[in-house]
Amino acid sequence: MLNRRLLRVKAMQSVYAYKQSEESNYELALDVIREKFAEELSIVGNEHKEAFAEKEKLAIAYFDHNYKKGTTEVMNEQLGEDSIKAGAQAVKRYQELLLKDFESFKIKMVNDTEKIYVRYLRYFKYLFDLAELSKKELDLKIERGAANLEKETQLHNLIYRNEAIALLKKNTELKEELESYKLTGEADWQQFKEWYVLLKKDNTFFENFQGKEKSFENDRLILRYLIKDFFFKNEALISEFERQDLLWAENRTIIRSMLLKTLKSLEEGVDSSAEILSISRNWDEDKEFFLRLYEKTINDEEEYQEEVIKHSKKWASDRIAKVDQILINMAIAEMMSFPNIPVKVTINEFIEISKIYSTPKSWQFINGILDSISNSMMKSGKIRKSGRGLIDNR
Incomplete structure (x- = not known):
């Protein structure tokens, strides 16, 4: 989420x-x-x-x-x-x-964000197709009279006969969502054969699960391994996901977290137990926040720049790093435009973002200048808070 x-x-x-x-x-x-x-x-x-x-x-x-x-x-x-x-x-x-x-x-900003949910759903389809392929491969080997069926039989038992995967396949809400986003079509079996071969070569997978007593909890652990370790750590799969999604390196953490949360919600024998997550608790409200923050940051940049110049006495505004300038402008936009978000929450959020996306010491500069700007603008009445927005401002 x-x-x-x-x-x-x-x-x-x-x-x-x-x-x-x-x-x-x-x-x-x-x-x-x-x-x-x-x-x-x-x-x-x-x-x-x-x-x-x-x-x-x-x-x-x-x-x-x-x-x-x-x-x-x-x-x-x-x-x-x-x-x-x-x-x-x-x-x-x-x-x-x-x-x-x-x-x-x-x-594009909204579309890319909404695609995160579609990619979350697509991983369920990957699981189902991989499990289905394990049956196809075993059946094909039997039909051809192959002598060595050990790995095929093991994979068939571990993923095709996996009760946790079966529960997800039976989930009505998940079925409807997959159909809604047109994710129920025929699989690219050539691609999944490559993935299937990679899984057959994953010795850790077999060491962890082969020979263990059949139980729902073990099946859930198998599913967790497929999500957490196979899909999100195998270098060949990572390359494929990066090819499909230019923002995959950034989106992977949230998608993995969503998948594992759904997995955790599964209850043995309860078809509807899986919690199929939405993109957010209230996407209409979050999207409005999202769009307004983008629009205000760009449209009112000149007003925010005046505040930055006034409070960055030791720094000429044109010497401030571009990312830092954007983060400062966004923070001012948020403080002025969203009365229900406390000032301290806004400042802390943009400090944390700067630690990841800007220079090592940027967060200290951003913290200092936003603290100065927010105090001044609250005194002048340019920043007004109400409801939950007052919590951290007293």
Whole structure:
């Protein structure tokens, strides 16, 4: 199940991607000016090169003055109509690109997060298909009159006849969810044959479970091993999962935790005992938090920057690391926009995130500046808390 910290991390990554896109969009917008004057120069001839270079220079100056706010202010009397027109087109292009990126990163952020739940469900399908393949392989060997069936028989007994896996297969809610997300189709048996061979070679698996008395608890331990040690530690499988999901290294912990929690909920002989987790306790509420945090961080950046400049006396704002700046802005956005979240909770969350995603000493700087900003903004009334948000602020 997703927690708010993971959502903050996802939002941070999306804000970072958006900020990176600002730099490329700036160059793309300048290309509008360069291409316009290059095209006109090719028509009139190189004897006018200096004049067109001056027009281009003035158009870029106009663009630099206006692009961030999307304004059309003429700040220089030397600007001619051609330079103003080219500069205005570049400003318009820049703003269009920004809006497109703003929306696309927001959509991707939500989609990537929702895919975590789909991947959680997909691991159940992996278990079922792997168990089914153990039966197919044993049947095939018997049909061909193979002499050595020891490993096939062992795997068949350990996973196809596994009561914990059988309980999951019978679970109505899980069936419906797999069908809902179209995860019930024919398996890629070639891929599962490769996985099956890897499991056959896993001596630790057989040493741990072969020959033990048949019991539901042992079957649950087998299932735990498949999830925890086979799926999430086998290097070949890890490579495949990374290929399928670019964010797998980041998502693996939450998916594994969700799977193990479901496994822990299984009760012997109770078909509906498995707790099929949702993406969060209240995804509509969490998604609203998620989206608003992303939107406010980007849209109100200028306001937050004023606070940072005011309180970072020892540091010029342009010397603050990009990730640190984003985390500070996000924290301010959260403190101002969510009255029910205590200030100390917000600061602690972003300190913990900075320990993972920023430089070793960043958390100390972030802690100090957020403490100073929050105290000042609470006194001025810019930060107002209510309900649960008051708990840690007294």
